[in-house]
Structure formats: structure tokens, C-alpha cells
Amino acid sequence: MSILTKNETFRNEPFVNFALEENKQAMEAAIAKVKARLGRELPLHIGAEKIFTDAKIKSINPGNVDEVIGYVSKADQSLAEQAMQKALATFETWKKVPAAERAEYLFKAAAIMRERKHEFSAMMVLEAGKNYAEADADTAEAIDFMEFYAREMLRLAAINEHQPLTPVAGEDNKLTYIPLGVGIVIPPWNFPLAICVGMSTAAIVSGNTILLKPASTTPVIAHMFVELMEEVGLPAGVLNFVPGSGAEVGDYLTTHPKTRFVSFTGSKEIGLRISRLAADTAPGQIWIKRLVAEMGGKDGIVVDETADLVAAAQAIVASAFGFQGQKCSAGSRAFIVESVYDEVVEKVAALTKQIESGLPEQNFAAGPVIDQGSYDKILGYIEIGKSEGRLIAGGGKAEGNGYYIQPTVFADVDGKARIMQEEIFGPVLALGKAKDWREAIDLYNDTEFGLTGAFFSKDESRIEEALQTMHCGNLYVNRKCTGALVGAHPFGGFNMSGTDSKAGGYDYLLLFTQAKMTSRKL
Known part of the structure; x- marks a missing residue:
């Protein structure tokens, strides 16, 4: 597997050739390793707290329905509110963290995921029903998203210092991109690592804090990502893990007056519902919520x-x-x-x-x-x-x-x-x-x-x-x-396929920021 340093030009993570016996055996070994830890109870992550609840999401292997992947604690509205308050408090410090420091967490996470690539892929083989190549491509894309968005944050930070504005005599004018606030990230089950990682890290590296509500059919692989970000030292409260039902937790957070943006990938029907809910102004809300949505295709x-x-x-x-x-x-x-x-x-x-x-x-x-x-x-x-x-x-x-x-x-x-x-x-x-x-x-x-x-x-x-x-x-x-x-084919569609927000593209991080112009008389 290649090792990409932050000083190198971005290039895509190579796919593994499972026609080679050594690679096939490595994946089989990873599957055996992951199987040994199936069936665990997994907690919510709210700030530094790990909270186990009586209500659980039972994740099963769709290829062998007798096999339980894990029991993931399930948030209710009270816990969702607790996570929101933690994210709000953490945003006040996280938004001030220099871009290079935020990007460093992504570089570290990408390096560790690359080292354990087969383990992440093995979990998707079992929890999502992917074959070796499909799972490997999913993990490779997750690595790509972290590498790409980290570099994009460094590029945007440099632009912030040297934005090409029309000069005006006697003024010092600057345009900078600043984070939005607290976002709700709702990824799909079909790319349960890549899209989950991409949506989450794009928001985080841009200076926002998030509440991650994973798909109910693939919450265990999402939890592996949350553990990874904890391992690399991401400050508590930046990424809060709140699995739960869409009707109870998803709607509550989407309509919350302190939610600044919703990043969603999933069906047209749910995407349109989120669009309607987010469009309504809740009491105490002082902004128009931003929606970044990818909603499927034909x-x-x-x-x-x-x-x-x-x-x-x-x-x-x-x-x-x-x-x-x-x-x-x-x-x-x-x-x-x-x-x-x-x-x-x-x-x-x-x-x-x-x-x-x-x-x-x-x-x-x-x-x-x-x-x-x-x-x-x-x-x-x-x-x-x-x-x-x-x-x-x-x-x-x-x-x-x-x-x-x-x-x-x-x-x-x-x-x-x-x-x-x-x-x-x-x-x-x-x-x-x-x-x-x-x-x-x-x-x-x-x-x-x-x-x-x-x-x-x-x-x-x-x-x-x-x-x-x-x-x-x-x-x-x-x-x-x-x-x-990622990087080669920025991805997003027209019409009912979503907001044409190009994931893996050079304007994607701008969706999680807002432009602030300052002018100072000299």
C-alpha cells in the first residue's frame, strides 16, 4: 500500500488486486479478526462521554442473517439535545484552531486507515454485504476523502491570506472563509465508510462541529470511524456519534434552531423531507439552514x-x-x-x-x-x-x-x-x-x-x-x-439527484463555510 505524505500532490489510493493469493489471504485474515469482535455493545459518543443505552440498534449480516454484527446504543431526543449542546460549546474553540492543525487530524487518520485497510473493508463485507473489491474501493475512497479534504483546507487557508480582490487605494480588503457552526451529518448505508468519512471530515476540517447520525443498517462501521478519530486525538465534542431513528432523532436535529447545516446522502423521499423540515424557521433560529444533499438517481x-x-x-x-x-x-x-x-x-x-x-x-x-x-x-x-x-x-x-x-x-x-x-x-x-x-x-x-x-x-x-x-x-x-x-470525478447530480454539491471536488469545502469580507481604512 502506498504512503502519501501531506507535502505530496494528492493521488488516489490504489485498489487491491484480490486475484493475487497473498491479497486474498490478507483479506480472509482480516475477516477472521473482525469476526472475533462481532456482537459487542457500542456506545454513543457525546463529547468525552461514552453512553450506553437500553435501546439498541441491532446490526445484522445481510448475507447471513443469523450473524449479529453489533448492538449499537440508540439516542433519543434528550441525548440528541445533550449532543447538540456539547457540539455548540466545542464549536467556540474548534473554529479557532488553525487550518493546518485541523488538517493534521485527517492526515493521521488516513495513515492509520491505510495501515488497517483490510480490517475496515472486512467490516463492510460483513455488515454491508460487499465483496472484497467493492469493500476495498469503499475504504480507498474514505482514505482519499481525508487526504483530499485535508489538502483542500490547506489550500483554502492559503487563499484566505491572498484573496485576489480588486485593489482600492487607502484600504486593506480581505475575503476569508469561516466555518458555519454545528452540522447534522446523515450518511447512507451503501457506502457506509467512504461517504460517512467524506461528509464528516469535510465539515470538521472546515472548522465545524458535527452530530453524526449513521445509517441504522450500518452503524458499526461508522463507529469504527468514530473510534479512529478519537485515536488520532480529535478533540472531544467535535464529532458526536448519535445513532437513532430518523423520525425521532433525525427530524428533531434537522428542525433544531441551533442546527446550521444538514449534510445528507440517501433517498429522494427522505432528502425532500429534510429539505422541507430544514426550510422552516424554528423559534430562536437566526439563519437560513444550509442543505447539502445527494439523493440518488435513475x-x-x-x-x-x-x-x-x-x-x-x-x-x-x-x-x-x-x-x-x-x-x-x-x-x-x-x-x-x-x-x-x-x-x-x-x-x-x-x-x-x-x-x-x-x-x-x-x-x-x-x-x-x-x-x-x-x-x-x-x-x-x-x-x-x-x-x-x-x-x-x-x-x-x-x-x-x-x-x-x-x-x-x-x-x-x-x-x-x-x-x-x-x-x-x-x-x-x-x-x-x-x-x-x-x-x-x-x-x-x-x-x-x-x-x-x-x-x-x-x-x-x-x-x-x-x-x-x-x-x-x-x-x-x-x-x-x-x-x-475523489479529485478526478467530483460527484453530484442535477434535478432530484440533489444539490449538485460536488463531493471530492475543489469547491466542496466552501459548502461548509461562509465568506466574510473585511475592509480596513489605511
């Missing part, structure tokens, strides 16, 4: 008749079924020009049928979906799909003591069909036919979302037009529509 791939059809089919399958389609960037639809439609459909069906499902700790290509609710919802959409298209692969449950569903493909699906329009968040792919490449782009654009997309073609003029007309936040040419890299 992403797709367009293939024209000039494309490399083998590469296109491979990208369609990889985009649709990586981590069982449980990615906001997942390519759950594809529109293919009619002259090559049948050939691409045949290739996609053949590749999909090769995907083997099984226990993630045994590194099967396809694992379970996250929980019973998702399992039931996805199977329901598969039944809908049987009336909306032609089933060419999968179509039901897969074997295993968990939430296993066969990778499923429907062909000949109309662009207005439910499985073409609604976010399923599971291993379900819909294929549609277009008379030409422009109609395929129109079909792609016909959605309320706008997160990721891909265009496959060898025609440069078509590519140039697609770059202008395909309406999404992250558009890729001749490659899959998943797999954004």
Missing part, C-alpha cells in the same frame, strides 16, 4: 451503432450489478440504437447469467441486498417488470441465508415504464430500443433524476453533442457510469 447508458459493443455490454452489466445495483450511480437503464439492439441485449444477458451469487466473505461477485425492506421492494419491482418487459435474465430470489436476489434484466422496456422511471436500488436492469442515437439521448434524459450517465460511440461529433445534451452531473464516455474517483 442512471443510464446510451449505445449507438458505432460503439464497441463488447465494451458497451460489459459496462452496462458492471454499472447495473456492482454491489447488487445498490449505488446511486448504478446504471439501471440502457438505451440502444435499434440496428445493434439485439446484439447488445444478447451480450448483456449472457454476461449477467455468468454472475454468481453467494456469501460476501467468500467473495462471490454478487451478494445480498441490505435488508428485508429492500429485499421485498426489489422483488416487488421484478414482478412489475414482468408485465413491462421481456425477462431475459434472473427474475427472482437467489439461494442463501440472507437477502439474495438474482441479477435481473428486462428487455424491450418502454421509456415510461415504472422500472425505467423509478429508482429501484437493486440488481434490476431495464433495456430499451431507440430508432437512433439522438432518440436514445432523449430517452435517457426523460427522468426526474440527473446523477450519472454514459455514452458509447466512436463518432467524435456525436460524442461532442452527447457531452452537451445528456443532462447529468457526472457523464462518462465509453466507460461505465459508476466508479467516481
